[in-house]
Amino acid sequence: MNGQVTLPTSGSEALRLVSVRKVYGTDGTQVTALDGVSLSLRKGTFTAVMGPSGSGKSTLLQCAAGLDRPTGGKVFVDGAEMSGGSETELTKFRRRRIGFIFQQFNLLPTLDVLQNATLPLRLAGRKADRRYARDVLTRMGLGDRLRHLPAELSGGQQQRVAIARALVTNPSVIFADEPTGALDTRSAREVLGLLMRAVHEHGQTVVMVTHDPVAASYADSVVFLADGRLAGELDRPTAEAVAERMTHLGDRTARRDETEV
Amino acid sequence: MFGLALRSLRHRAGGFLATFVSMVFGAAMVMAFASLLDTAMGDGVPSTSRTSLVTMATVVGGWGLIMVVFSVTSTLTLVVRQRGDEMALLKQVGATPMQIGRMIVVETAVVALAAGLAAILPAALAGRGLLSLLVSSKRVDGGIHFAFGPYALGIGLGVTFTAAITAAVIAVRGTVRTRAAESLRNAATGDARMSRKRKAAAVFFLVLGASLAVTTATAMRGKGSDAMQTAGQTSIWVSIGLALAGPVLIGRVTAALARPLERMGGVPAYLTVQYVRRRAGRLAGTLMPIILFTGIATGTLYMQSIENAATAASGAVATADEKTIETLNFTVIGMLVVFSAIMLINTLVAAMTYRQSESARQRLVGVTPGQVLRTVIVEGVILTLLGVVSGAVAGLFTIVPYSIARTGHALPDIGAGTYLAVVAAAAVLTLGTGVGAALRTIRVPAVEAVTR
């Protein structure tokens, strides 16, 4: 490990994972999805997480975002340790510090665009920022769609609403799990552009899982994952460099699979 | 197709349980009353007893029949609608609407057959019970042999089968034909708009109820307990009319209550209000059994109380005939209570299953499990209130005219105790089922519930 991954704890740290493990299943059919992942990310950075299918990327994001509980290890967001308490405690922790963007958007179908985007504010009891939400939506080109329901929007538009929803509370970290996975190339570029601007113009911290080397090249750095372990890192990535690293990772995993069989 | 239907049945045993239970209950009910016809046709049955048996079988059994058709149709519609996604998927891989339709119909036929067979034993027991009830109330002579034969089996199986298949065909036609376009439009418009057919039916039943109410209060005045013949059914028709108008009721009332509810209940209330307004059409299915239950139970129970009070006031002792009528009334109510309860539980569980992914999404955005639960409670409270108020209105359509006909006063001198008991039962059923289903939803981790 080199560079920012091993940076010591400091006030500029947005996310820190310490030996995070995640084991799914019970005795007979245990799967170790994360095998001791330690990681530290500075504020205002855009990080991509890449790795072969099944390497534990989604699990990593969900554990880091408090959507799932790690089997072992610690997670700090903005210096605060994530509680291992009840779902209610965890939810309240998430509300203030974390935004999450899903591949399948996960907007509430019975709320319109503005209602969806402002829901996190309502939940946090923050009425005053409603205008900010409107601004964010307008900036994303949804100003004339505020009263539409998700079912009336295209995939790209829905994902923009989801991004707005993740941004409105000004969270410490925004996680995105394959946010462009369900979108066409053009919508995908728009979404990536929005995430990049959130980082560079508004100082947000974004962690994004992706399979697309081009998408990863929008990030400041790429973290690679294989078999639930960190497998290297790439600063200022280009699509070509990322693609090449991925090929090697794939080879390694495939070779190991063959020897195991 | 048959093989596919069977396999799909095996995988969705849970979903079909609701349909199965309501069918078994319905079939048993119809068979039990039809077995009185078998009994009446036996050798050496005196003609007066024969008449009583046939009357009981056709009049009370007839009401039972309507309820069977009603409950089977509503559960099946729900089950089929719930499978919209699966059907869309089948269509994508190349199944024609015809094939999908046939699959659902075959599935339904298999379930109906199983339910019909399962109903035979309980039906025979219930039929025997009915006969001894009639004997002990001296409506039929003792010593008549109970028979369970072609009438019971033919009518019971026939009705169950026909009702089930017809309901399946109707439900499938609606779902298969309009799915994609409709669900989008519904989501957009709030699906509170009612089809013209539904509106017409609602108006028809309300007008029918109103005219029967007028008839009871005028033409049946002073005719004694005969007024029950018109008064008794009034609350049923009005309940059905109001139940059909459900989407509009839900839409209007929720819109009116939105502000105070949100002020009191915070985010959970806000989420519920949005949900209820946009899903009024779907929730009308849950409202229906609450209205039917409250309306018919209130109407019939108070009618019987008025009758008993009037008989006592006139100094007369209740005759055997009047006793039988009372028994019949309570039998009808008993049937109804069980039916509405089954229907209510079915619709609520179906609604919650449908909501599962929505609740999971709420949790992912930061709604706590406790808040999800409160959302469901607020929804239950809205539905219960709407249901019991509409039910009270429907009940009054029976109570007021009957009281006028029997005593000359518009309102009987009877306390609200009975109504409150009915309301309590409705509330316990609604909230109990809703919260139970919600608790199960919460136990599943949100991430899994959404991706599943």
Ligand SMILES: Nc1ncnc2c1ncn2[C@@H]1O[C@H](COP(=O)(O)OP(=O)(O)OP(=O)(O)O)[C@@H](O)[C@H]1O
């Ligand atoms: N709920 C679960 N129960 C059991 N095993 C699981 C569960 N979720 C994930 N796994 C397993 O954990 C491992 C990591 O899964 P994960 O979803 O994190 O992979 P991923 O890197 O996101 O893959 P993909 O790129 O395909 O999305 C896999 O082997 C997967 O089968």
Ligand SMILES: [Mg+2]
């Ligand atoms: Mg994944």
